[in-house]
Amino acid sequence: MPSVRDIKRRIRSIENTGQVTNAMALIAASKMARAQNAVQSSRPYEEKITSVVTSLSAQVSGGENSHPLLEEREVTKIGLVVIGPDRGLCGGLISNLNRNVASFINGVEHEIIPIAVGRKSRDVLSRCGLNPENSFSDLGDRIEKSDTEPISKLLMEQYESREIDTMYVAYSKFVSTTTQEPVVEKIIPLQVDESHSGGTSDYIYEPSTEMVLGGLIPRYVDMKVFHAVQEAIASELSARMVAMRNATDNAKSLGDDLTVVMNKLRQDSITNELLDLVGGQAALEQ
Numbered sequence: 001m002p003s004v005r006d007i008k009r010r011i012r013s014i015e016n017t018g019q020v021t022n023a024m025a026l027i028a029a030s031k032m033a034r035a036q037n038a039v040q041s042s043r044p045y046e047e048k049i050t051s052v053v054t055s056l057s058a059q060v061s062g063g064e065n066s067h068p069l070l071e072e073r074e075v076t077k078i079g080l081v082v083i084g085p086d087r088g089l090c091g092g093l094i095s096n097l098n099r100n101v102a103s104f105i106n107g108v109e110h111e112i113i114p115i116a117v118g119r120k121s122r123d124v125l126s127r128c129g130l131n132p133e134n135s136f137s138d139l140g141d142r143i144e145k146s147d148t149e150p151i152s153k154l155l156m157e158q159y160e161s162r163e164i165d166t167m168y169v170a171y172s173k174f175v176s177t178t179t180q181e182p183v184v185e186k187i188i189p190l191q192v193d194e195s196h197s198g199g200t201s202d203y204i205y206e207p208s209t210e211m212v213l214g215g216l217i218p219r220y221v222d223m224k225v226f227h228a229v230q231e232a233i234a235s236e237l238s239a240r241m242v243a244m245r246n247a248t249d250n251a252k253s254l255g256d257d258l259t260v261v262m263n264k265l266r267q268d269s270i271t272n273e274l275l276d277l278v279g280g281q282a283a284l285e286q
Contacts, residue, residue: 007262018251025244032237039234046227053220068160077111079164083171084121085236091243098124100182145226152225171228172235180235187224
């Protein structure tokens with residue numbers, strides 16, 4: 001049975017831990033609001049450029065001037081970009097991403113060329129038996145498109161040089177503060193919208209459809225990677241805030257329970273001392 005002093009020491013330790021987790025929750029909450037606004041602001045642009053590029057690519061797909069990133073070829077090597085946090089303490093976010101990536105890897109029969117974005121992503125790939133030759137980390141929680149351009153540039157170079165035949169990106173999609181959904185999306189080659197093939201367009205492109213598409217496709221890849229990193233950052237901060245808030249609440253609850261136990265032990269000690277005094281007094285009177 002622990003002594004009152006031992007329980008006091010444990011309560012102090014739990015209170016200190018609670019203060020740390022509360023501070024981390026507050027920091028994550030302040031960063032989370034900014035990250036969520038960034039994701040929600042960029043989603044309309046990401047959706048629109050995807051719609052325009054897929055529609056436009058249907059008009060030039062298969063032609064002599066078709067863009068290299070539209071080329072469909074037999075798949076022998078699959079590129080996989082895994083985007084995760086640099087730090088832990090974000091609840092089940094990393095384990096959910098790990099399960100989703102492992103399920104994807106187990107579902108393909110071709111060789112996988114991995115790329116890790118974030119230190120924890122390297123750990124995720126290592127658990128799946130993959131060792132990424134290219135990795136990116138320390139992007140921070142306030143990113144600009146220029147921060148992710150080296151990643152998208154590497155993807156396009158690998159595809160055009162035929163090092164890979166298709167490219168997927170895995171990340172945690174931000175749904176709400178308490179919900180983050182791990183997803184795996186194909187970004188290269190571009191998916192052609194067949195509903196627009198051979199049809200008329202509502203736009204007139206100058207100087208030509210091919211040249212406009214050639215300028216848009218690199219921007220499309222840049223935006224897809226940039227937006228995926230934004231989603232991952234918002235998911236990470238949201239998951240960390242919830243996890244640290246739960247840890248703070250658990251620390252408070254555990255501290256309260258230990259306080260009750262300590263008070264009971266203290267009361268028992270006082271009662272025993274009183275009984276000893278009364279027993280001693282009775283013995284003297286006899």
